[in-house]
Structures are given as structure tokens and as C-alpha cells.
Amino acid sequence: KDKNSTQTCSTCGGNGQVRRVQNTFLGQMQTVATCPDCNGEGSTVTAKCGGCKGDGRVYGEETVSIDIPAGVQEGMQLNVSGKGNAGERGGSNGDLIILVEEEAHKELHREGLNVAYELHLSFTDAVFGTQAEVPTIDGRAKIKIPAGTQSGKIFRLKGKGFPAVNSYEKGDQLIQVSIWTPQQLSTEEKAALEKLSSSPNFTPQPEKSERNFFDRIKDLFQ
Known part of the structure; x- marks a missing residue:
């Protein structure tokens, strides 16, 4: 309220610390602690401001704009220097800590830097092959589906994943x-179909060169 309305703390005598003597079975023990009345400042306010009660701070809100780097992930923290709470009695401001939370996408699933997508094909498209359009984080892309594609087959779009923060590295999209x-x-x-079911071409004949289910699952996390 008044810059001149301060006085030397009567509890600590301006030292900001108080000494306490305790009697123990080993004798007297002396400890030093921060003064509880002036919080270590050595002075107290006699005419306190009605708004801040002598603390020098009031509650308030401020909207700040921040830059979100490409590639941030769930759980990452962003630090904005000097945008936290005001310091006590004119002290330095703290920092604003921002915790990143991701919203789920209705079609794409994130696995680190990679993006996973499940492509549903009709039986005839898998047999004869086709060209499919798939969503990516950059828009839509077309991929060629070769004839005879098996369920569980994984296609990789190189560099169509997320960028690493502050790096040139990029993930892939797995389809x-x-x-x-x-x-x-x-x-x-x-x-x-009953007529075709008796044909040898409709009998499962997995080739030894084909990767099994567990190998394909590993690809999703590489």
C-alpha cells in the first residue's frame, strides 16, 4: 500500500532466520530455520495492500500464444519461460508448463513416429488387385494392391509418418x-462360391516365403 510502510521484523531482528534451542537427553541442540513471520525477508509490512494482503500478488488469468513444434507426442511437456506465477514480492516469474494430450483420430492410429491404418478390401479386389486410396496425415494417397494380396499384408509408405521433434527423422505409414x-x-x-470351393486354387496354400502373423505384428512397432 505504501512503499515506506515496512519495518524490521521483530521476530528475527532483520536476519530472516530464527534460532531455536531444544533440550534433549544429549544436551542442548540449536537449530536455524526461516523466520515464520517475514518468510526470510527480514522485514514486514505494516500497512498491507487490501488487494494482495501484502503478498504483492493477485490471482488472474492471461491468454498466451505458443508455437507447437511438429511431431509432439502424448505426454510431452512444453516450457514457456517467465509465463508462470508471479514471484513473491517482486521476485522472478515462474515458467508455464504445458502438458500435451492427443485427440484420437477416427481412421489413423499413432505408434511413436509411425502411423497405422487398417485397409478393408473386398474379396474380389484382393484376388484381382486394385488401386486404393488411403488417408495420411498429409492428405490422401493412392497405393497399388497387387493381385492375390492376402489378409494381414502390410504395406509401408516411407516417410509418411510423424516427424521427430527438432530432427529430420520421419516415421512411416503402415497399411x-x-x-x-x-x-x-x-x-x-x-x-x-460352392462351385469354386472345390477348385485347388481356393485351398489355402501358404508359401514358406510368406511372413507369418507374428512377424507382421513386429513390423507395426519398428
């Missing part, structure tokens, strides 16, 4: 094929 099986068939469709 896993899931072949959709129809649940309802007409009489004609059932007859056609």
Missing part, C-alpha cells in the same frame, strides 16, 4: 490389409 467377408449371400452367389 494393414483386412479382407472383408460378406455375411449375406444370394442363392446365385452361394452356388457360384
Whole structure:
């Protein structure tokens, strides 16, 4: 309230510390602690401000704009120097700590720097091959699906993942094929498939060169 309304703390005599003597079975023990009345400042305020009660700070809110670096992940912390709480009695301001939380995407799933996407293909597209359009973090991209693609096949789009923070490194986009099986068939469709089911080409014949399920799962986390 008044810059001249301060006086030397009567508790510590201006030292900011108080000494206490305790009697123990080993004799007297002396300890030094911060003065509880002046909080170590050595002086107290006699005419305190009605707004801050002599603390020099009041509650308030401020909106600040910050730059979010590319590639930040869930749980990362961003530090904005000097934008935290005001220091006591004119002291330095603290920092503003911002915790990053990610919102889930309806189609893409993040795995570190990599992006995973499940591509649903019809049985005929998997047999004959096709060109599919998939979402990426940069928009949409087209990929070629070769004839005879198996369910679980993983395609990799190099460099289509997230960038590393403060680095030139980039992740990839992993596209896993899931072949959709129809649940309802007409009489004609059932007859056609029953006729084809006896063909040797419709009998599972996995090749030894094909990667198994567990190897493909490992690819998702590399």
C-alpha cells in the first residue's frame, strides 16, 4: 500500500532466520530455520495492500500464444519461460508448463513416429488387385494392391509418418490389409462360391516365403 510502510521484523531482528534451542537427553541442540513471520525477508509490512494482503500478488488469468513444434507426442511437456506465477514480492516469474494430450483420430492410429491404418478390401479386389486410396496425415494417397494380396499384408509408405521433434527423422505409414467377408449371400452367389470351393486354387496354400502373423505384428512397432 505504501512503499515506506515496512519495518524490521521483530521476530528475527532483520536476519530472516530464527534460532531455536531444544533440550534433549544429549544436551542442548540449536537449530536455524526461516523466520515464520517475514518468510526470510527480514522485514514486514505494516500497512498491507487490501488487494494482495501484502503478498504483492493477485490471482488472474492471461491468454498466451505458443508455437507447437511438429511431431509432439502424448505426454510431452512444453516450457514457456517467465509465463508462470508471479514471484513473491517482486521476485522472478515462474515458467508455464504445458502438458500435451492427443485427440484420437477416427481412421489413423499413432505408434511413436509411425502411423497405422487398417485397409478393408473386398474379396474380389484382393484376388484381382486394385488401386486404393488411403488417408495420411498429409492428405490422401493412392497405393497399388497387387493381385492375390492376402489378409494381414502390410504395406509401408516411407516417410509418411510423424516427424521427430527438432530432427529430420520421419516415421512411416503402415497399411494393414483386412479382407472383408460378406455375411449375406444370394442363392446365385452361394452356388457360384460352392462351385469354386472345390477348385485347388481356393485351398489355402501358404508359401514358406510368406511372413507369418507374428512377424507382421513386429513390423507395426519398428
